[in-house]
Amino acid sequence: MGSSVGQETHVLMVALAFQGHLNPMLKFAKHLARTNLHFTLATTEQARDLLSSTADEPHRPVDLAFFPDGLPKDDPRDPDTLAKSLRKVGAKNLSKIIEEKRFDCIVSVPFTPWVPAVAAAHNIPCAILWIQACGAFSVYYRYYMKTNPFPDLEVLNQTVELPALPLLEVRDLPSLMLPSHGAQVNTLMAEFADCLKDVQWVLVNSFYELESEIIESMSDLKPIIPIGPLVSPFLLGIEEDKTQDGKNLDMWKYDDFCMEWLDKQARSSVVYISFGSILKSSENQVEIIAKALKNRGVSFLWVIRPKEKGENVQVLQEMVKEGKGVVIEWGQQEKILSHMAISCFVMHCGWNSTIETVVTGVPVVAYPTWIDQPLDARLLVDVFGIGVRMKNDAVDGELKVEEVERCIEAVTEGPAAAGMRRRATELKHAARLAMAPGGSSARNLDSFISDITIT
Ligand code: UDP
Numbered sequence: 001m002g003s004s005v006g007q008e009t010h011v012l013m014v015a016l017a018f019q020g021h022l023n024p025m026l027k028f029a030k031h032l033a034r035t036n037l038h039f040t041l042a043t044t045e046q047a048r049d050l051l052s053s054t055a056d057e058p059h060r061p062v063d064l065a066f067f068p069d070g071l072p073k074d075d076p077r078d079p080d081t082l083a084k085s086l087r088k089v090g091a092k093n094l095s096k097i098i099e100e101k102r103f104d105c106i107v108s109v110p111f112t113p114w115v116p117a118v119a120a121a122h123n124i125p126c127a128i129l130w131i132q133a134c135g136a137f138s139v140y141y142r143y144y145m146k147t148n149p150f151p152d153l154e155v156l157n158q159t160v161e162l163p164a165l166p167l168l169e170v171r172d173l174p175s176l177m178l179p180s181h182g183a184q185v186n187t188l189m190a191e192f193a194d195c196l197k198d199v200q201w202v203l204v205n206s207f208y209e210l211e212s213e214i215i216e217s218m219s220d221l222k223p224i225i226p227i228g229p230l231v232s233p234f235l236l237g238i239e240e241d242k243t244q245d246g247k248n249l250d251m252w253k254y255d256d257f258c259m260e261w262l263d264k265q266a267r268s269s270v271v272y273i274s275f276g277s278i279l280k281s282s283e284n285q286v287e288i289i290a291k292a293l294k295n296r297g298v299s300f301l302w303v304i305r306p307k308e309k310g311e312n313v314q315v316l317q318e319m320v321k322e323g324k325g326v327v328i329e330w331g332q333q334e335k336i337l338s339h340m341a342i343s344c345f346v347m348h349c350g351w352n353s354t355i356e357t358v359v360t361g362v363p364v365v366a367y368p369t370w371i372d373q374p375l376d377a378r379l380l381v382d383v384f385g386i387g388v389r390m391k392n393d394a395v396d397g398e399l400k401v402e403e404v405e406r407c408i409e410a411v412t413e414g415p416a417a418a419g420m421r422r423r424a425t426e427l428k429h430a431a432r433l434a435m436a437p438g439g440s441s442a443r444n445l446d447s448f449i450s451d452i453t454i455t
Pocket of ligand 1: 021332
């Protein structure tokens, strides 16, 4: 399979224009950097302008290629509209890139389930890079392939019993499969399960030691191959080729002054807060969290998107003026998390951020909203044991100041917090070992490379 020995192997990676897709793909290419491997990352036109505005230098780890998603430039691209449009034009538009050059393998994110058929039509072997938890893969697979019974998904407090996962409620399941989500997106995940028949490898951004029971539970259904954590090599203590070091595919310019501020803070004294690249904070939410930080007297580094949501919150602005904290609109999250001043991460539980916090050994306050985040929160709290869950009030559905305070205290003070830190440190070491030569993920990556390069 693939090209013959000695010949250069060209891998085409396909991802949508989301930071949470581009990051694991880029890191995948970085970890596979070998003399005879060449990577092209194809994504939609929408990313072109954003990436060119942040990149001063060429992106050496990967070449970039862009294809139209079929929507007008100013379309807000809600997930349903995007899925529908790509279903129509994705295959045709991506084929143009494939026909320009010889590719030996295609590696796609799961949210473009039309890609494996395009690969099959061009006789190119295809892998999925599953960019969420193995646990999320297991839930989707079992639901869409009907291998396990599920309750009525309209009833959020119904329980769901699945192998190797804690007892879940419907509200913990990935929201894309729930009836409350758009029909197009629900169909998209059904199409994903179906496209697996055209896929040779399901690679996962996770590592065996983190999700071993879930991985084992899938081995008779659809084996999944953990090859992560797909984070920047420096985070794992791996020296990177100097030409690639620090080169990212950020869609926004990062604020760097926060690193100088962090350097001046005491060890484990700063709460880092970020809800990822997609979720937008409300002014009310910002105010509630800010009041909790003030009451507890803790310092903070906070990514607020859009930043305007923090500008009228007086209590926040006062703390910033007093030097108690810093607000940024985008930062170098991996560098922030690995800074010794960070004590905990108040997070939305996106899988990339989850993996990054595991690799850096930072305990979390989990505040999930949608997609796979509720399930990741269950994993972080109940399986990995490195965090607490922050919940909206059961009566009015709003976040409360006391709840934020309770969670920050629970994850930073007392014997339970010490246990979380200990567990987080163990997982950090396990993550490094998995990617070190001979480690579980490193072996899987080697085996994947030999599959695609040896005839
Ligand atoms: N990120 C970053 N700077 C920020 C906020 C986020 O570099 O200020 C990165 C973060 O490190 C992660 C990605 O953006 O790799 C977000 O992906 P995730 O899956 O956590 O959440 P999503 O944005 O997809 O909801």
